[in-house]
Amino acid sequence: MALSYAGDIRPLFREMDVEEMKMNGPFDLSQYDDVKKRASDIFQRLSDGDMPCDAAWSADNVRKFKDWMEGGMNP
Numbered sequence: 001m002a003l004s005y006a007g008d009i010r011p012l013f014r015e016m017d018v019e020e021m022k023m024n025g026p027f028d029l030s031q032y033d034d035v036k037k038r039a040s041d042i043f044q045r046l047s048d049g050d051m052p053c054d055a056a057w058s059a060d061n062v063r064k065f066k067d068w069m070e071g072g073m074n075p
């Protein structure tokens with residue numbers, strides 16, 4: 001089944017991520033449209049291990065984000 005923002009991607013963002021990025025982005029990781037629009041920036045930071053600022057995502061989760069992008073960024 002294709003990956004979706006609501007089912008697969010949104011749960012990877014902690015409340016802290018959402019709050020910090022509203023202040024620093026500014027964009028809202030809890031909003032599908034924002035994540036879709038900024039997906040390549042977000043992917044770059046995740047794969048560099050640059051974001052989240054406190055602990056990099058696992059390779060599996062970074063790959064999941066990439067698969068979601070390549071699968072057409074379903075809501």
Ligand code: HEM
Nearest residue numbers: 013016017020021024025026041042045046051052053054
């Ligand atoms: C999965 C979680 C996160 C993602 C995907 C993410 C993504 C990003 C992206 C794409 C930018 C660049 C924004 C731009 O240039 O317009 C950014 C900047 C920034 N983020 Fe995050 N972020 C996350 C979590 C966090 C957390 C937890 C913190 C701090 C506690 C944080 C602090 C910052 C700060 C200070 C900046 C501005 C400075 C910079 O560009 O490095 N982020 N983030």
